[in-house]
Amino acid sequence: MSGPNGDLGMPVDAGTEGENDSFGEAEYAAINSMLDQINSCLDHLEEKNDHLHARLQELLESNRQTRLEFQQQLGEAPGDASP
DSSP states (O other), rough: OOOTTBBBOTTTHHHHHHHHSSSOHHHHHHHHHHHHHHHHHHHHHHHHHHHHHHHHHHHHHHHHHHHHHHHHHHHHHHHHHHH
C-alpha cells in the first residue's frame, strides 16, 4: 500500500538504480568513442561531398563553355559557306 504521501513502501526506481550503476564509465567511454568515429566519418564524407560539388561545378561550367563555342562555330559555319 502507499504511505501518507502516496509513496510506495519501496521506491519504484530502486531496482533500476543498480542497473544504472552497472552502466559505468567503460560503457560511456565506448559510446563516446563510437560517436567520435561517426563524427570523423561524417566530416570525411562532408569533405568528399564538398570536393565533388566543386568538381561538378567546374565540369558544368566547362560544358557550358564548350556548348557555347560549338554553337558559335555552327552559327559561323553556314555564314562562311555562302558567298
